[in-house]
Amino acid sequence: MQITLDLPEEFVSRLSSLEDKLPQILELGLRELNASSQTGFTGVAEVLEFLATLPTPEDIIALRPSEALQAQISSLLEKNRTQGLTPAESQIWEQYQYLEHLIRMAKAKAYLKLKQLSQE
Numbered sequence: 001m002q003i004t005l006d007l008p009e010e011f012v013s014r015l016s017s018l019e020d021k022l023p024q025i026l027e028l029g030l031r032e033l034n035a036s037s038q039t040g041f042t043g044v045a046e047v048l049e050f051l052a053t054l055p056t057p058e059d060i061i062a063l064r065p066s067e068a069l070q071a072q073i074s075s076l077l078e079k080n081r082t083q084g085l086t087p088a089e090s091q092i093w094e095q096y097q098y099l100e101h102l103i104r105m106a107k108a109k110a111y112l113k114l115k116q117l118s119q120e
Helices: 009-016 019-035 044-052 057-062 067-082 087-119
Strands: none
Touching: 009 019, 019 087, 044 087, 057 087, 067 087
8 A cells, every 4th residue: 555645844854764664654653553552561661661760669560551452462472382473563562571581570579679668
């Protein structure tokens, strides 16, 4: 399908060097837009925004992925087992792995904080 868009010149100049990545940019943008109405976290930005609110250790421990994100992760896992991932999907998977690492670190620190509080 071919789509014609009228875009501001500044935006066009920013996109010109990324022309070969436009389908990926649009796909990622649509996923983020669709996920933004979900509860839970949908990406690094949302997790960082959550952590910026200075949540309690209990809130951090209770943090779980949204149903939409969990479905996306499950889909990528299944596709990786059966067909293999495209380069774009591999990049998304790596981002999810990094996000999971950040969440595990935050939860580990939250558990330590709760343990310290219970000993006081």
